[in-house]
Amino acid sequence: MDDVTQFTPNLARYEALMDVVRNRLTSRAFRPDVAVPREHIELVLEAARHAPSGANAQPWHYIVVTDPAVKKSIADYFVAEATNRAKLKMKFPTPNYRGLETAPGFVVVAADFRFVRAFPVLLDGSDLDKKYQQNAERILLQSVAASTMSAHLAAAALGYQVWWVTAIGQDDAQKSLRPLLGVPDDLAIIDIMAFGVPAKPPYKRWKKTLPQIVNWGRFDMRNYMTIEDIEAWVRETRHKVMYRDEAKVD
Ligand SMILES: Cc1cc2nc3c(=O)[nH]c(=O)nc-3n(C[C@H](O)[C@H](O)[C@H](O)COP(=O)(O)O)c2cc1C
Known part of the structure; x- marks a missing residue:
């Protein structure tokens, strides 16, 4: 291995990126009095545009919501959905979705699942095809997440804080939200990116340590959790x- 040379990494650029990565903190209420101008929304979505995607299909659409009445209707939907989940005894700790209507930056993310056919699938309805379809859907979701994450980091780089809201995947939610935004039936609204200046100081949430997530060479069974765990x-x-x-987490 004598002929292997060392690459000199750009640590200053890494640190600049990590400052953004570490300080992207979820906020669930924003200062409605501090506007997010159109140019900033474009800067944020410019980052989304450059994301990698399976087969370079770029199966994403971003709908920028500016009308306060539409933001309120969407927040109403989430509040109602949180009540439904409570009735269903899902025991999921629910945040206050009224915070959504305070977000000056409000972007709805839609995915075009028809693009699964851009990935390796058989499209013959066979059992084997179902397995490939399942993987194709995962490829598609990972692609949209890569793009959305780029946008979240861009917003954090500008100094805004962000909220990634997915509590909408179900079909009836889609049916209620699509007409509000003129989204065609064959697109899936998969999440909302809310951002702005936070109403309260944001805080850092618990993150696993590096050894808890990194396994060198082989999976480290100390990182394995049973279903009971x-x-x-x-x-x-x-x-x-x-x-x-x-x-404050003990
Ligand atoms: C895929 C995904 C879905 C999420 N869905 C919701 C959601 O529906 N509602 C919500 O309040 N937060 C949601 N979040 C935010 C997470 O709760 C938050 O990222 C997590 O608690 C870690 O906090 P941090 O973002 O400050 O690191 C979601 C985040 C991701 C990445």
Whole structure:
């Protein structure tokens, strides 16, 4: 290995990126008095545009919501959905979705799942095709997430804080929200990106350590959780890590 030379990384640029990555903190209420101008929304979505995607299909659409009445209707939907989930006893710790209507930056993310046919699929309805279809959907979702994450980091780089809201995947939600935004039936509204200046100081949430997520060469079984471990985590830890400062999680 004597002929291997060392690459000199650009640590200053890495640190600049990491400053943005570390300080992207979810905020769930924004100062409605501090506007996000159109140019800033374009700067944010310019980052979304450059994301990688399976087969370079770029199966995403961003709908910028500016009308306060539409923001309110969408927030109403989420508040109602949170009530439904509570009635269904899902026991999911729900935030206050009224915060959505305070977001000056409000972007609805739509995915075009018809693009699964751009990935390796058989399209013959066979059982084998179902397996390929499932993987194709994962490729598509990863692609849209890559693009959305780029937008979130761009917003954080500008100094805004962000909120990634997915509590809408279901079919009836799609039916209620599509007409509000003129979204065609064959597109799926998969999440909302809200951003702006936070109403309260944001805080850092608990993150796993590097050894807990990185495995060198082989999977480290110390990182493996049984289903019982996961159920205990959901019961005892989830609510703490979702809404608390990492410094206050015991
Ligand atoms: C795919 C995805 C879906 C999320 N869905 C919601 C959501 O529906 N409602 C919500 O309040 N937060 C949602 N969040 C925000 C997470 O709760 C938040 O990212 C997590 O608690 C970690 O906090 P941090 O973003 O400050 O690091 C979502 C985040 C991601 C990446």
